[in-house]
Amino acid sequence: MRIMVVEDEELLRDGLIKMIGRMSLNGSVVAIAGNGEDALEQLSHVGVDLIITDIRMPRMDGLQLLEEVQRLNLDIRSIILSGYDDFEYAKRALKLNCKDYLLKPVMFQDLYELLSKIEAEFIAMQTKMIEEVKLKGILNQNQSLIRHEFLRTFIQLEKMLQIEARLAEAETIGVYLQASCYSIIAVQIEEKPEKKRNYGKNGWMLMKYALHNIVEELTSYMPCYYDEHEVLIVLHAGIADEEELNVLGNRIAMKSRELLKITVSIGISEKHDLYHLSLGYGQATRVLKYRLISDQPIIEFHSQVSRYTNHLIKPHMDQLAELFDLDHADTAIKQLKEWYEALKAAELSLGSLEVMEQEVRVVFHSLLRHFVKELGDREYDLGAEIGIMETADSFYARMNPLLNVLKAISSDSKKGFIENCTSKQVMKYIREHYNENINLTSISEFIYMNPAYLSVMFKKKAGKSIIEYLTEVRMGEAKKLLLNMELKTYEIAEMVGYNDAAYFSTLFKKYSGVSPLEYRTINIRR
Template structure:
């Protein structure tokens, strides 16, 4: 079971992820997000079985997120986490097919039992689909593979000199090739990496067989087979109008998603005589390249893109080269998004897209590694294996960009956080220098800064390398040293002047700091 955790508080988010990983259940957190908007973007390219989300978040809250998920991703389950014991929220969440509603701080055992139940439900559902088709069985398994092997060879033939004998051979093994003209439809499964992780090899073979049967039936038992790359190829004979064919393709997408929770893109060739059917197959496969410049699954007929001309790939890629010279992560994010939007507007030929894809397999990982250095070796991005895999194998340039955009967002957040921490540290230093003569404490300082004292303490030490108390003591001890050298005040008077009510405590602190008591220090430095 693949889990997405959505929680805007970083410590809680990481704590939840760590807790789930300790459970040793058949599940893993494959993605996380600080808000609903980013979570939705990740769902466009990462396969998820379960969302665990907070309710109160910036941009899109948990209920808004689940509302959109309920419309777009019917198969995804969800759990709501909230610090608000509010029945209204629980009722809204349940309407959105939420599996359960847990209050923060949640109990380990409750979350464990819930995740265990959901993971078992998912395993059971997948097993039911596979079992249903296993029970039906392939009555003539050999014939099934013989037909596929015949059609694979048939579709690659550039010239078919003896049409009649080939049609007769096909008929002997149950393939009807009676029509003179065909559209070729090529169906591509989205997110193949996730599919391979979710299914054992035998189960995936059965699932493919199930999809094949459904599509074959929808297409009136037209010739239908898998090619060497697991594209499902259909030779459409009954449909003569492109609009009608595209409508059927749309129905295929919906049916495959409803029955098998799989997403597909579809390429459609022009109509071809049976003797030149291989050209139609090439057209339909080529047109699927245009999935690379789309934000989601597509249906594309070859006639829509056949007139597109080859563009200057160098001109299209030059803006990416310029990104290596920029220092501001937010500007790089903006430029990268603008580059992608401008690329979508280009009427690119298949050759141009193919060349761009090859170049981006070098440029995108280089950009990722270049900016990863900004976060250092201790960041979650120190190891880039999964991000590189997304860049290499995702279904579109949009999803391949996402690891880079996420990296840039992390850098931007890190930079802003650093600036905020610097400003806060400066405020603390200023306040201590102005008020060290008073009886100030960590609590009084945090109240003045309007910040949680525990967080302020950790943040200040991370930024300065010293605790607030250590710095306050330094300020007081330096002032004590000055007063001992430049005045005749008694030790107890100096103690009071720098914020200590207890003279003995001050003397001990001074000796610890300067290795001399106040009296010894004054005597040694007396002029």
Template sequence: MNHILLVEDEPLFRKGLAKMITGSETNWHVCGEAENGQEAEILIAERLPDLVITDIRMPLMDGLELLKRSKAKFPQIEFIVITGFQDFQYAQAALRYGALDLLIKPCGKQDIYDALDKAEIRVLEKQANLRKAETEHALLLENTLRGLLLRFPYRAELAAELEVGLAECKLILFQITDFMPSHKLYMKRDMPLLQFAVLNMIGELLDIYHSDGKLLLIENGQFALLCQDSFEEKLLCEAACETVERLLGLQMSSYCAGAASGVQDLADLYEAGRRKLGSTMVAVEGQNDVQVDKQLSTNRAQQQLISTQTIAFILAGQIESMKLYLAQLMKDIYGLSVENGKVEALSFSFALQDTARKQFELAYDPQLLTERIALLHACSTNDEVSHWTGMELDRFMSSFIAWQEKYSENVVWKAARYMEEHYAEQLPLQLVASQVHLNATYFSHLFKKETGRSFVDYLIELRMEKAKGLLANTDMKITEVSGVVGYDLPNYFAKLFKQTTGLSPKDYRKMVRPDPMSNVRN
């Protein structure tokens, strides 16, 4: 779900706008309100909304100044500026400062919804572009790492970036002896599929052993893993070799080449490790090493991008968009040759499996994986590959539905109890959602459905009830009460208290604790 901050000095208009957005079927949630730019600047830094809707004319700091200052610090945040006809020249300046859209008062529901739709498209595009850029950069770093191991030319700034994370890392090598053992019916064209499967099997084990190592294919049959020096590699190596032989029928050997003090040591370690393992791999005539390396690296990066994008859709509650995204990926696979389609289909499957494990807490099932890879290997037409891919998607969606049903029971009660126990602390929605093992967006929908109030409104009401008790029964200063119930800014606390009770904290205390001397004087 995307978050909006509303900045408007007219309370009725601001509240009406908040109610309109909250009651709509859009993917926007009002995460805060401010009545001037000064308040808004604090809330923007605290809550990092995706969108700010602000009036231009306001006391203390106007909308233009807020736009200029916020865009300088947080360029990713979008702004929609509300103005009157008489301020149109200021609105033109707002566009120059980076506002996404303008709304001219009086503006109707449809005008606001259209502006929100436009903002949502922009936010989603930015998020997708950021994920794509991060994936492309990760692929560039992987190619640089491969270049360091093979003594190929590389860019110094990328090597320097790798140096930060690779100091004192162990280099572990894995080598496939023969891709076409006599007891299997593998052929030369199966090598990309088999190597990609091996790459992901080792990757799955890294997750199981809680290692953040960098794993990559170096040359045909040669894999390298760089992991922290404190990591016990013996168990992983044994498990990897046993898993690959059991699931794929391939013999694989491993060797720990030692720890690198820096990237300059990697090539020497790699070459020493290759000599130790020996040139035992059976050569496959006509196989282009470099081409396979590039293809599988791209597939691996694409797999990680699919997983990240799918999780993003789930966290945003955009399930229909996720289905359309995955359906388009299936369509793209169908347009490839059978052999390339198999590798892409396996990449797609591993991405869904990675998503299910991270998001749905789905256990890794190597036996099921073996059966599925065997079925994919047997595919000989595009239609068969497409059918296999569809089965993988169906399995993923079934896991998603089961996950939703499992954690929707009693989670609101558990979350409310957690909030009751921790109301004095910082309680962002994501933290409370994590306590009941749900993604933030789904939890937010469920919470409002069960309580009739948004998470933010419920938390404010809870804190105000605690504040009322402290004001009525203690002599704590109002600034102290503010801190005890979770607000660092006393003025902000006082504002929320008055919005909730109709009285300032001081007036409320006078009402519930009248001056004892008043009766004496009377």
């Protein structure tokens, strides 16, 4: 169960979300809004089963929101929250498919019991719908396949004699093509490869059948079928204008989200008579290419995109080619995102966009391999990433493998920079404090880093351990001091950080090959 919380007071909204999160429900909060207007905007692209909304909110209150939901025929249940014990509010809310009316402050147990009840009803409704779809599918499977095959072949016919001969055949199988003109509507399921994997073969067929039923009902059972690319094609009869068709497209999209939890993009052709349905089919399916340059699912008309006349794709391809020469991952990320934004605003013609899709495919593959090489020994699943580039719905989604690699490079670069800076900071600290009682623990506390991690990181960068470097600095300073004949060995030991003169002498000989006195004698003679 997908829940939307609409509340203008942030603390109350967050508290409500956390309260729902603690409940053992088969669902979660998928959308939040601060007023009715924000909620309506989100409902245009987010599937929701239940709205929990406050009454008193700025711009659009809770009851106005529910009135809009009812006007749009959205099958969404609701719960009203209010600090006002007003019976008139309750009566009005109950007429708007509101399941209940709760007073603030909301009690955990009250809300839990209500949500559990709604969840049980929701699960029962879904189970019933699935069973009905299965039963209907079994009963009508053969007839449906016959109709689909007929429409698939009929829409490709162009010769008048063939069409006239097959119209009579159409009525015998329940396909009625008597209108003077048709708009072709192409409904494309988003994230299809992932959905097919998740559903499995049988589940995917059932889902497609359910979508077919939804579209049939919303179009008053106008002829529809799946083409070879599993795009649902609808022959919409009549003279409906673009505004009416846009409303229909939105209803198809919303019902798909509400009942099937899928998103769809929709392409709509211009109007054609029976003899030119193949032209309409081409228009509707080609329009879906504009999903490549949209961040959200689209409802697009061929009559609109046919006005785009920009054929210049070379500047966009040149901008992509420049990425091969960039030295910094962050710069490449920025330029890649700028390329996409410029492409969205370019208003490319349909033909140019189709050509560009093929060219971008090749360049994206080359860029991916180029950037992966920059990661050195890092293992990277190119097969999975190339699969995303081949099938994702938009250029932005196809860019994700590139962005992921670039972010990994950037992260590694920043990590290396931090490690270099930390190593230099450790060395500086040792040179300034070598004469004090310092060790790995005290140095790590100064750097604010775990001692074990600091030790490994420093040795990786410096080629020696911190203690080895500390000893090296101390011995170097001791050699300088030994040239001063007035200083005793124990004094020099203390001056370079050793309280035990004997230990200092032993360490010095191990480091230099001679004792402190021998070193002094040898070097003073020189």
